[in-house]
Structures are given as C-alpha cells and as structure tokens.
Amino acid sequence: MHSTIEHPTTRRRAAGRPMTARQAERIRRSRRAGAYVLLVAATGVFLLPFLWMVTTSLKSDAENLAFPPQFLPDAFNWDNYLKGWTGTLPFTRFLVNSVIITALSMAGNLISCVLPAYAFARMRARLGSFLFALMLGTMMIPREITLVPKYILFAKLGWVDTYLPLIVPEFFGVALYIFLLRQFFTTIPQELIDAARIDGAGEWRILWKVMLPLSKPALAAIMLFSFVGNWNQYLESVIYLRTTEKFTIPLGLAMFSGQYATQYNQMMAVAIVAMLPIVVLFFVAQKTFIKGVTLTGIAGR
Numbered sequence: 003m004h005s006t007i008e009h010p011t012t013r014r015r016a017a018g019r020p021m022t023a024r025q026a027e028r029i030r031r032s033r034r035a036g037a038y039v040l041l042v043a044a045t046g047v048f049l050l051p052f053l054w055m056v057t058t059s060l061k062s063d064a065e066n067l068a069f070p071p072q073f074l075p076d077a078f079n080w081d082n083y084l085k086g087w088t089g090t091l092p093f094t095r096f097l098v099n100s101v102i103i104t105a106l107s108m109a110g111n112l113i114s115c116v117l118p119a120y121a122f123a124r125m126r127a128r129l130g131s132f133l134f135a136l137m138l139g140t141m142m143i144p145r146e147i148t149l150v151p152k153y154i155l156f157a158k159l160g161w162v163d164t165y166l167p168l169i170v171p172e173f174f175g176v177a178l179y180i181f182l183l184r185q186f187f188t189t190i191p192q193e194l195i196d197a198a199r200i201d202g203a204g205e206w207r208i209l210w211k212v213m214l215p216l217s218k219p220a221l222a223a224i225m226l227f228s229f230v231g232n233w234n235q236y237l238e239s240v241i242y243l244r245t246t247e248k249f250t251i252p253l254g255l256a257m258f259s260g261q262y263a264t265q266y267n268q269m270m271a272v273a274i275v276a277m278l279p280i281v282v283l284f285f286v287a288q289k290t291f292i293k294g295v296t297l298t299g300i301a302g303r
Contacts, residue, residue, distance in 0.1 A: 059083070059270035066266045079267065083275065086258075086268030093272060095247060096254040100233060100276075103168050103250060107232040108225055110172035111179055115224065118175060119183035120209050124195060134184075141177045153241060163244040168235065172228075179224045186220035187213060222290040230280055251276045 054073070058066065059082055061075040087093045121127075122134050156167045190213060198208045214221070236252040243249055249257075255276070258269040 055270050055274065059267055059274055061267050063265070063267065082267045083271040086265070086272040087275065089268065091254050091257055092247070093251070093254055096249055096251045097276075099165075099248060100250040100252075103165055103235075104229060104232040106165075106169045107172040108228045110169065111176055111228040112221070112225065114173050114175040115179040115183055116209070116214070116221075119180045119187055120205075120213060122180070122184045123187035124208075124213075125205070137177050138181060141181075149237075149241065156242065162242055163248065164242070165248070167242040168232075168238055172232070176228075179227065182224060183217070183220055186217055190216050219290050222287050226283060226287060229283060233280060 057074055060078045060080065061082075062077070062079055065072060065075050118137075122130065122137075127133075152167070152171075153162075156162060159166075161167050161170075194212055194216075195208055198212050203211065234252060235250070236256070239250050239253050240256070243253065251272075255269060255273055258265050258272075
C-alpha cells in the first residue's frame with residue numbers, strides 16, 4: 003500500500019491556523035475605514051448641490067451669468083437675502099400663508115391618521131384585513147390621476163382660490179402615515195391595553211392615555227413628514243390659488259423666473275431662508291424621528 007508523507011508546512015496550511023487578535027483588529031479597522039470613506043463620499047455628493055445653492059445666493063448678477071461658471075464668488079453679497087425677501091414680491095405674506103396651510107394640514111394628518119391606525123392595529127373586525135389592504139392599495143394610485151376629478155369637485159363647491167382644497171383633504175387620512183402608525187401601535191405590548199381595560203378604560207381612553215404617550219417617536223416622524231410635504235407643496239397650490247396675496251413660498255420662488263432673465267442669486271437666497279424651518283425642525287427632533295422611522299418597520303402582525 004502506497005502512502006505519501008505531507009510536508010509539515012502543507013499540513014498546517016491545510017488545517018488552517020486560527021486568526022490572531024491582531025489580524026482580526028486590522029480587518030475590523032479596515033472595514034470601518036472603508037465604511038467611513040463611503041459615508042464621507044456620499045455626504046459630499048448630497049452636500050454639493052446645497053453648497054452650490056449657498057454660493058449662488060452670495061454671487062452678483064454678473065457672476066451668475068459667467069461662463070464657465072465659478073463655484074465661489076469674488077465677494078459675498080449678503081444683501082441678496084434682503085433684496086430677495088423684501089423686493090417686489092411679498093414673501094412675508096407668503097410665509098404667513100405657508101405657516102397657516104402647513105399647521106392646519108399637520109393637524110388634519112394627525113387627527114385623521116391616528117384613529118384608523120389604532121383601529122387597524124388593536125380592534126378586530128371581519129373585514130379589517132381587507133380594508134387595510136384596500137387602504138394600502140390607494141398608495142399605488144398616482145395623485146396626478148385624481149387632479150382633474152378633485153378640481154371639478156372643488157370648483158363646484160366654490161373652493162378655487164381658497165385654502166380649503168389644500169387643507170380639507172388632509173383631514174381624510176394619508177395611507178402612508180396610517181400604515182406607519184399602525185406598524186408602531188402593534189409594537190406596544192398587549193398586556194398594557196388589557197390592564198387598562200381591566201381598570202375600566204374604554205377605547206378612547208386607551209388611545210389617549212396609553213397608546214399616544216408611548217408613540218411619540220412615530221408621531222414625531224409623521225409630523226415631520228407632514229411638515230415637509232405641506233411646506234414644499236407646489237402642484238396643488240399652483241392649481242387652486244389664483245390671487246398673489248394667497249400664494250405660498252414655493253409659488254413665490256417660482257415667480258423669480260422671468261421671461262427674459264432670472265435672478266438666481268435672490269431666488270437661492272430666499273430658498274435657503276425657506277428651507278431653514280425644515281432643517282431646524284429635523285435637528286431638534288432628529289433622535290426621535292430616527293427612532294420612530296426605525297421602530298415603525300419592526301412589527302408585522
């Protein structure tokens with residue numbers, strides 16, 4: 003019987019040596035460095051348009067039209083912010099209009115989405131699953147399809163050139179917000195609800211005293227989504243609003259585009275001012291918002 007004798011080095015390679023702690027630490031550091039490089043690169047990609055927007059707001063009219071375009075201005079023209087806000091367009095009035103529409107729309111989203119979300123999550127009905135699936139199905143309908151029927155309806159009601167077409171539909175629920183709240187409600191332990199019912203609490207009291215205090219992260223995420231969506235709303239505003247005094251900030255920004263020239267520096271300056279509430283709100287509620295977005299996808303009953 004023929005037998006072969008393996009070299010000791012070959013035998014050790016075949017068996018495989020365990021990785022040392024130093025090698026494992028090197029691999030861990032290299033992976034972490036690679037992740038940091040990717041994050042920095044992605045951050046730069048997302049920040050570049052914003053930085054271009056900031057530098058454009060500080061350029062002169064001649065620098066905006068220069069070719070090839072230059073990234074940094076020769077001098078910082080801070081007066082573009084004052085000229086853009088207090089120029090020919092009443093942006094202070096536009097700001098008030100946007101605040102009114104956004105605040106009422108957020109209230110409508112909160113009221114109309116919490117109630118069905120709680121019903122889908124904790125109340126049992128024969129057609130509950132079917133109605134929930136039907137509600138999710140509405141998310142697949144593009145809003146452009148409903149623009150003409152909605153306009154005909156609101157025109158017959160005499161709501162054109164008023165804020166009602168922008169506010170009233172928000173009191174009839176948003177499928178995405180209902181879904182997110184429903185998912186979060188299912189993560190709350192059933193024992194808390196059963197204990198409240200043993201103490202004699204009804205559904206309204208359970209919702210108000212138990213569910214909502216424990217759902218602050220999800221509510222913060224919903225309110226931030228609602229604020230951004232209604233603050234930047236342009237399509238419905240340009241369809242229903244006709245009077246300049248009733249315009250919102252997005253409509254005011256569009257009015258900077260003239261027939262022969264566009265004041266890009268003043269437009270960008272006003273756009274940065276209009277963007278500040280969103281940035282401030284996000285940084286104030288950042289931890290709560292991220293927690294709410296994370297937890298809304300955990301449960302799946």
